[in-house]
Amino acid sequence: MNATTKSIVEFKDIVTQFGPNRVHDGVSFTINQGEIYGLLGGSGAGKSTLLRQMIMLQEPASGIITVLGQKINSLSPSQIEALQLQWGVLFQFGALFSSLSVLENVSVTLKEYTKLPIEVINDIAHAKIKMVGLPPHAAYLYPSELSGGMKKRVGLARALAMDPKLLFLDEPTSGLDPASARAFDRLIIELKYMLNLTVVMVTHDLDSIEYALDRFIILHDKKVLIEGTMDDVHNSQHQALDTFFNKHKS
Amino acid sequence: MSPAKITIKKNDNSLHITSSGDWFHQSIGTIYNQLKQFDINPQTLSVTWDFSSMEKLDTSGIMVIIEFMRRFDASRVTFTYVGMKPDHQRMFLFYRKNFINAIPNTTNKNSIFQIIGKAFINISQGFIEFNHFIGINAYQFWLSILRPSLFRFKAIIKHLSSSGLQALPIVGLTSFLVGLVIAYQSAEQLKQFGASIFIVEMVSISVFRELAPMISAIVVAGRSASAYTAEIGIMKITEEIDAMQTMGFEPHRFLVIPRIIALMLAMPLIIFFADMMGIFGGMLIAKGQLGLTFSEFIARLHTEVPIKHILIGLIKAPFFGLIIALIGCFRGFQVTGSTDSIGKYTTISVVNASFWVIAINALISVILTELGI
Ligand SMILES: Nc1ncnc2c1ncn2[C@@H]1O[C@H](COP(=O)(O)OP(=O)(O)O)[C@@H](O)[C@H]1O
Ligand SMILES: [Mg+2]
Numbered sequence: 001m002n003a004t005t006k007s008i009v010e011f012k013d014i015v016t017q018f019g020p021n022r023v024h025d026g027v028s029f030t031i032n033q034g035e036i037y038g039l040l041g042g043s044g045a046g047k048s049t050l051l052r053q054m055i056m057l058q059e060p061a062s063g064i065i066t067v068l069g070q071k072i073n074s075l076s077p078s079q080i081e082a083l084q085l086q087w088g089v090l091f092q093f094g095a096l097f098s099s100l101s102v103l104e105n106v107s108v109t110l111k112e113y114t115k116l117p118i119e120v121i122n123d124i125a126h127a128k129i130k131m132v133g134l135p136p137h138a139a140y141l142y143p144s145e146l147s148g149g150m151k152k153r154v155g156l157a158r159a160l161a162m163d164p165k166l167l168f169l170d171e172p173t174s175g176l177d178p179a180s181a182r183a184f185d186r187l188i189i190e191l192k193y194m195l196n197l198t199v200v201m202v203t204h205d206l207d208s209i210e211y212a213l214d215r216f217i218i219l220h221d222k223k224v225l226i227e228g229t230m231d232d233v234h235n236s237q238h239q240a241l242d243t244f245f246n247k248h249k250s
Numbered sequence: 251m252s253p254a255k256i257t258i259k260k261n262d263n264s265l266h267i268t269s270s271g272d273w274f275h276q277s278i279g280t281i282y283n284q285l286k287q288f289d290i291n292p293q294t295l296s297v298t299w300d301f302s303s304m305e306k307l308d309t310s311g312i313m314v315i316i317e318f319m320r321r322f323d324a325s326r327v328t329f330t331y332v333g334m335k336p337d338h339q340r341m342f343l344f345y346r347k348n349f350i351n352a353i354p355n356t357t358n359k360n361s362i363f364q365i366i367g368k369a370f371i372n373i374s375q376g377f378i379e380f381n382h383f384i385g386i387n388a389y390q391f392w393l394s395i396l397r398p399s400l401f402r403f404k405a406i407i408k409h410l411s412s413s414g415l416q417a418l419p420i421v422g423l424t425s426f427l428v429g430l431v432i433a434y435q436s437a438e439q440l441k442q443f444g445a446s447i448f449i450v451e452m453v454s455i456s457v458f459r460e461l462a463p464m465i466s467a468i469v470v471a472g473r474s475a476s477a478y479t480a481e482i483g484i485m486k487i488t489e490e491i492d493a494m495q496t497m498g499f500e501p502h503r504f505l506v507i508p509r510i511i512a513l514m515l516a517m518p519l520i521i522f523f524a525d526m527m528g529i530f531g532g533m534l535i536a537k538g539q540l541g542l543t544f545s546e547f548i549a550r551l552h553t554e555v556p557i558k559h560i561l562i563g564l565i566k567a568p569f570f571g572l573i574i575a576l577i578g579c580f581r582g583f584q585v586t587g588s589t590d591s592i593g594k595y596t597t598i599s600v601v602n603a604s605f606w607v608i609a610i611n612a613l614i615s616v617i618l619t620e621l622g623i
Contacts, residue, residue: 098587098588098589098590099588099589099590110275114275114276114310115275115276115279116275116278116279116282116310117279117282117283119282119317120278120279120282120310120313120314120317122352123313123316123317123349123352124309124310124313126349126350126352127309127313127345127348127349127350128309128348130348130349130350131344131345131348136350136352136353137353139352139355140355140356142587142588143588144586144587144588145587163308163309194340194341194344195341195344196337
């Protein structure tokens with residue numbers, strides 16, 4: 001890390017509780033500008049919950065979350081909207097609007113939040129659709145006519161529509177065949193580089209972890225087991241780490 | 251944030267464009283219009299675009315630049331650009347690589363004849379499919395008759411409760427209010443003729459024969475036809491129906507037959523309840539407006555109103571139940587793909603069910619009148 005790194009997302013002492021069930025007990029970590037950052041952990045470890053807290057779909061019981069320099073628990077509605085336009089979210093199953101075509105799905109935020117002429121909006125949407133690796137004719141299909149992998153690509157194009165600085169991905173490669181999963185990883189890396197993105201992703205995919213992630217945390221037993229790079233993990237001798245990686249390799 | 255700006259300088263046969271400010275979507279619309287109105291002179295041989303004082307750039311800015319570069323290319327002008335910041339250049343080249351000349355949407359371009367033709371085919375196909383649907387269910391019903399253990403008794407009980415029992419409050423209230431209103435409107439008239447006692451026949455015959463059955467059927471059509479369509483439609487979208495089929499659970503036997511049986515059993519009971527509530531409404535008015543006591547009302551009901559009127563109302567009930575359940579389930583099976591098709595077919599199902607209930611009622615009325623009953 002050098003002196004110019006800027007933190008984009010910061011979690012400090014987060015506690016999350018669902019009824020009697022405590023999911024996070026003092027979770028802290030920092031995501032820096034330009035990273036592809038992973039949230040890892042076993043099933044039910046609370047990865048998706050962390051992601052949902054970052055994008056303000058859920059609130060922690062206590063602790064402070066800072067996203068793009070703003071503490072998100074004390075924002076006015078207009079500040080929230082301004083913040084939401086600076087990030088894009090790809091949901092696990094795409095969460096596409098099923099009554100809209102692919103082109104409309106991608107251009108919906110542009111139509112709502114900008115005053116751009118429709119020709120420019122269509123140019124942007126078509127370019128984003130091509131950028132994520134979809135063929136041109138896909139623009140006029142409806143979500144029910146797409147395969148799982150295509151849905152994810154459309155979801156990604158929609159997340160990128162407003163030129164976000166920050167991209168959130170929930171299990172982007174789950175449900176894809178290995179070749180498509182690697183292609184998706186490559187796409188994320190290319191987009192990160194081309195568009196100056198910071199990427200936060202929840203993933204289970206060990207190949208993704210090795211190939212795409214710059215840094216990550218592993219959640220274990222309500223806490224952060226380790227935060228760092230793949231090398232940091234290799235150098236550390238923690239029992240739980242072995243089980244985490246072996247479980248995933250087998 | 252400083253707005254996007256553009257200056258265009260014309261020399262003899264060259265053009266010098268300078269961009270400055272933030273080329274963001276907030277202000278790029280005006281630039282786009284400014285550039286669009288600007289015609290490239292045929293004498294123009296070269297264009298230079300200077301980006302050195304452009305502060306920021308987003309996708310919309312890039313798209314506008316690309317659009318106009320393409321126009322210069324099309325008019326065979328030598329084009330050069332200078333001074334783009336490395337960051338911008340990288341993004342710009344990336345988007346230029348991904349720019350496509352959007353192919354127009356070729357689907358959904360129908361002439362009036364195609365629209366009429368398609369509508370006609372849809373209607374006739376719908377008719378064939380509905381018959382097919384009835385056929386499958388009749389066959390499954392026949393199989394179940396041969397082996398009664400195939401009937402899904404638990405499901406029948408569940409639907410009896412959700413479509414029958416739970417419909418009683420709203421059906422009862424509606425019927426009560428209608429009985430009340432009918433009695434109220436006729437009480438005045440009858441009193442003038444000194445024929446107050448006829449309020450009993452007036453209310454009871456109209457409630458028994460027409461009003462209670464119609465009210466019950468319309469309310470149930472609204473409640474249950476929509477519920478059936480939505481339930482089955484969602485199961486289709488989530489592939490539950492396909493899953494059932496692969497496990498050897500015939501979907502019609504599991505989903506449709508229990509609903510039909512439950513509704514055919516429930517409708518007579520619902521209508522009988524509606525009869526009672528409607529009469530009760532009438533009795534209250536008769537007492538309040540005409541001073542007819544409850545026991546006088548009931549005594550007259552006994553002596554003057556034949557039982558056949560109640561039976562005629564109840565005879566229609568299974569037909570109503572059958573058509574409502576059939577339509578609700580049929581439309582559910584037509585749902586495909588997306589969530590908005592659930593809304594579409596649920597609406598169609600309620601409209602169809604209400605219409606057919608009224609049509610069947612009219613048909614039965616005509617038949618009974620012709621038979622002199
Ligand atoms: N809305 C909720 N209500 C109650 N419990 C929840 C809710 N969301 C998540 N949980 C619980 O929190 C834990 C973490 O869930 P989640 O973040 O989805 O895990 P994962 O790491 O698999 O994504 C699980 O034990 C889950 O049961
Ligand atoms: Mg999860």
